[in-house]
Amino acid sequence: MLMRTELSYDAPPADVFAMLSDPAFRERVCEAQHAASYDVSVDVAGAGLTVRVETEQNTSGLPSIAKRFVGETTTAIMTETWKDGSGGAVDISAPGKPTKVTGTVALREAGTGTIQTVELDAKVKVPLVGGKLEQLLVDTLQSAYAKEQQVGTAWLAGER
Template identity: 80%
Template sequence: MKLHTELSYDAPPADVFAMLSDPAFREKVAEAQHAVSHQVTTDVAGAGLTVRVETEQNTSGLPSIAKKFVGETTTAILTETWKDGSGGDVEITAPGKPTRITGTVALREAGGGTVQTVDLDAKVKVPLIGGKLEQLLVDSLEQAYAKEHEVGVEWLAGRR
């Protein structure tokens, strides 16, 4: 199942990339998303960047069909591998679960600001209910990116 989202920021791409590169920003996003626990690592190499965010999320708000599948909490590992400040690859895995999300992230200048575009493909390999779980996963990702955007707008406005 596909996810496409565009997040607009009133800052140039270099500032948005710097924000996305900052472990403190990623930690603030995890806290805003009510992660039970989180661990953030970033590795800058030349113009590129690798970000790894491991979060444990409470599943209390999920429908029972999903909760039976994932348990009381679930771990997700987000890895973004940026070739430079314009974009890169995204992978989200859930250890021990037949779930895989892959795609891309890109930044582009737009009217003096920046648009961050995220395109993901979510796969849940579970017979009969995989499609329903994929929809729940995409919905959850949309909410997560909306919260990241909310934190990002505040961050770029200097409210950290």
């Protein structure tokens, strides 16, 4: 199932890229998303970087059909591999779960601000209910990116 979201920031692309490159920002996002635990790493390589965020989330709010597959908590590993400040690849996995999310992230100038575009393809390989679970996964990802934008807006306004 395809997902596209755009996050708008009132800052130039270089400032948004610097924010996305900061482990403290990524940790703040994990806290805002109510992660039970998290581990963030950022490895810079030339003009690019790799961001890895591993989170454990409580699944108490999920429908029972989803909880059968994910349990009481679930671990997600999100990796962004940026070629430079303009964009890169996104990979989200859940070890031991039949899910896979891949896609791209890009930054582009929009007036005096920046638009961060995230395009993902979410797959859940479960017979009969895979489509419903994919929709639930996409809804969860949309919510997570909305929370990231809230934190990012505050971060760029100096709330650190």
